Amino acid sequence: MKVGDRVQALDDDFEGIVSSINDGEIGVKDEDGFVIFFRESELITINSDDLKPNMLSVPDAILKEKEEPRNRSVEKVPIKQRNAPTFEVDLHIHKLVDTEKGLSNYDILNIQLDTARRQLDFAIAKRIPKMVFIHGVGQGVLREELYTLLRRYDHITFYDANFQKYGVGATEVYIYQNAVSS
Numbered sequence: 001m002k003v004g005d006r007v008q009a010l011d012d013d014f015e016g017i018v019s020s021i022n023d024g025e026i027g028v029k030d031e032d033g034f035v036i037f038f039r040e041s042e043l044i045t046i047n048s049d050d051l052k053p054n055m056l057s058v059p060d061a062i063l064k065e066k067e068e069p070r071n072r073s074v075e076k077v078p079i080k081q082r083n084a085p086t087f088e089v090d091l092h093i094h095k096l097v098d099t100e101k102g103l104s105n106y107d108i109l110n111i112q113l114d115t116a117r118r119q120l121d122f123a124i125a126k127r128i129p130k131m132v133f134i135h136g137v138g139q140g141v142l143r144e145e146l147y148t149l150l151r152r153y154d155h156i157t158f159y160d161a162n163f164q165k166y167g168v169g170a171t172e173v174y175i176y177q178n179a180v181s182s
Helices: 060-066 105-125 141-151
Strands: 006-009 015-022 025-029 035-039 043-045 087-090 130-134 156-160 170-175
Touching (some): 006 025
Parallel strands (some): 087 130
Antiparallel strands (some): 006 043
């Protein structure tokens, strides 16, 4: 890394030009002219000439997976099935592990999604018609990733769970039993 390089902070939304390097401390000037100091390990050089062309774009398959479907038909669930007892899965991390110590956000999200996938597969195998994933509100990352996971399954419908019972932080899943093979 040298003076004049364009750099980006690893753990922050910050980009600028290296203006000084002094005893492992690197001064980076942003577009407004402010200089902020970082350690070299906190920065990466960003020269688009160095990047391979295929690394500059996200594959279409990943983009399609993250997109909301445009014409999503919502089937009306009969009242009898809507009021049936439900299989609840609380995805709050403190309910899933003994200690959160040492877990990164990535690890936590993967534990939560693995639990959701396992429980959904269990419900399908045991022919449980309805289940509720309690994910909480937060920043919505778990909810969106859970929706991405649920879209991969055929023969299920999902929607926000009963507000009076669960609040905003829960998703109800209905499994169509006649379409699922044993």
